[in-house]
Amino acid sequence: MRSIWRTLDRGPLRDIALVCLAVGVIGVSYGAASVTAGFAWWFPVLMGALVLAASSEFLFVGIIAAGGSPIAALLAALLVNARHLPFGLAVPDVLGRGWRRLLGTHLMNDETVVFALAQDGLPRKRAAYWACGLGILVCWPIGAALGALLGSVVEDTGALGLDAMFPAVIVALVLPALKERALRRTALTGCALALSAVAFLPAGLPVLAALAALPLFVLISKRQDASPAPTEPDPNQGPEPSASSKSSKSSKEAAR
Known part of the structure; x- marks a missing residue:
């Protein structure tokens, strides 16, 4: 202890x-x-x-x-x-x-x-x-x-x-984790599944229906990993030249 x-x-x-x-x-x-x-x-x-x-x-x-x-x-x-x-x-x-x-x-x-x-x-x-x-x-x-x-x-x-008190405590514990998009969408989908199952399942079983949303978390996470991260411009290289300056430069090189 x-x-x-x-x-x-x-x-x-x-x-x-x-x-x-x-x-x-x-x-x-x-x-x-x-x-x-x-x-x-x-x-x-x-x-x-x-x-x-x-x-x-x-x-x-x-x-x-x-x-x-x-x-x-x-x-x-x-x-x-x-x-x-x-x-x-x-x-x-x-x-x-x-x-x-x-x-x-x-x-x-x-x-x-x-x-x-x-x-x-x-x-x-x-x-x-x-x-x-x-x-x-x-x-x-x-x-x-x-x-x-x-x-x-x-x-x-x-x-x-x-x-x-029990659901209130659980909600308070998981709220900080819902800032992540994959977890937030999966949790909302699981809540929707559980609420839709309340009408025809006995007490305690709708929470198991929410587990059907777990594959959604895997799918969203794979999409996030596959998407390329945005590239930040290098401050040492200065601003990127505009399209007009690029075209004028290419015409000058062709004239030479």
Whole structure:
């Protein structure tokens, strides 16, 4: 842990702390919704520590609460967690080796990957990944436990609007990266695909439809690499001669 504090500056550490706090608040909503749906108080806490994936946990509880079978809820949750496959391809060197790699894989989620990719250099990426992952591992189950206690008192937990914090935090994290044209167009296309899929897909699955926009990023990046870079005039050579001066010079040379 000392290496994390020494590697990261105050800015990233402050942002990580705020995100972990926001995740804990979302955990309150998750725990309250689970108890309201009929689960025991310990269930969201145990799921929060072992699964550590908010969207799949929300989807699992929602399907069970709607009368679905546990098998269908499990399959839907696994499908939502399929987004971790490209996550693992994006941060293979950050996870480490041996038991650290196993623990690092368990800590993988949207926030840890975003913070890792936002840093420069492998040491800073690793420090941000582990700081965020361990913080969420603590805050998410604690929030779920507080929510389980709250769910026995508040009947309509959706009125609190706690689940709106998660997308707000993710948007705030990815906004600086959208300055790049390829990322911006790909993100907007993915948003359009996800919004169009909301009408006919269950909760948690539209985000997977957004992954269909990934080939667009590769295509735009290849076009940018293939386009020639604009050449700047050499200040030592002076201004380029105009067309009239070029024609007069060529006529003089022909007369000679």
